[in-house]
Amino acid sequence: MDSGSINLYLRGMTDSKQIAEKLLQANAVKLSVKEPFTWASGWKSPIYCDNRKVLSFPFIRDYVKSEMCNVVFEKFPEADLLAGVATAGIAWGAMTADQLKLPYIYVRPKPKEHGLGNQVEGFYEKGQKVVVIEDLVSTGKSSLQVVDVLRDLGLEVLGMVSIFNYGFPVAAQAVKDYKLDYYSLTDYPTLIELAGEKGTVDPADMDILLKWRDDPANWKGVL
Secondary structure, three states, X not given: OOOOEEEEOOOOOOHHHHHHHXXXXXXXXXXXXXXXXXXXXXXXXXXXXXXXHXXXXXXXXXXXXXXXXXXXXXXXXXXXXXXXXXXXXHHHHHHHHHHHOOOEEEEOOOOOOOOOOOOEEOOOOOOOEEEEEEEEEOOOHHHHHHHHHHHHOOOEEEEEEEEEEOOOHHHHHHHHHOOOEEEEEEEHHHHHHHHHHOOOOOHHHHHHHHHHOOOHHHOOOOO
């Protein structure tokens, strides 16, 4: 995959659906077509995903952490180092690095304005092969800014792993442009399909939920 791509991590046919179910069990996902959420970008969205809630459920947390470890171990066996994306990716990166016994750093959106002014916390060396750990990816902008920081420091970014991604076309193109191999444990279509099967979503809203992803920046909600 030297051209860069977004991939679901699938060892079996049900892997991504099992992760989606864990997110629903932890109440990490809210779905609301008629009263959409407003993201920091100003986009209107029928979904809000907060994977930090998973941290409060030990058995779900352990399952998700183990699957993330499996991705890194199987897809990036040559990794020397893991890098968490601040802030939501810090905990997942630290837990994954601990289980795999790999060195760990984390990266802020910008350098601190006090102290040593660090943007990257932890010890690293130029030339090390690093995997970026995220909780979720929407447009990919903030995650790829971290890739830029690491590359500028002379680290070789092997790829990125997240728990969830929305599968936006803009993110897929950005990952391709960066020539980055990216794996996600689950994604938006898988979660919506599962929510429909479980009766969490009104069947009449399924088409709206699926079409929202095609052009989220211009979606204004249900009139």
